Amino acid sequence: xxxxxxxxxxxxxxxxxxxxxxxxxxxxxxxxxxxxxxxxxxxxxxxxxxxxxxxxxxxxxxxxxxxxxxxxxxxxxxxxx
Numbered sequence: 001x002x003x004x005x006x007x008x009x010x011x012x013x014x015x016x017x018x019x020x021x022x023x024x025x026x027x028x029x030x031x032x033x034x035x036x037x038x039x040x041x042x043x044x045x046x047x048x049x050x051x052x053x054x055x056x057x058x059x060x061x062x063x064x065x066x067x068x069x070x071x072x073x074x075x076x077x078x079x080x081x
Contacts, residue, residue: 045070
């Protein structure tokens with residue numbers, strides 16, 4: 001009985017050691033980095049929108065659709081993190 005308890009305890013300690021010593025490192029991201037990426041994405045989206053309006057004119061619906069998709073992309077990937 002005592003020997004089985006020792007084996008069980010040793011297996012538990014070994015499993016815990018394997019779990020805690022995972023080879024993957026955790027990388028934290030600064031909120032300033034995310035905000036900078038969010039701002040860069042929004043600036044790039046605005047430039048593309050202005051360029052589209054310059055090329056196609058103010059009544060081109062495609063420019064507004066692309067702008068809206070760009071806003072969704074920026075917020076989904078950078079601003080709502």
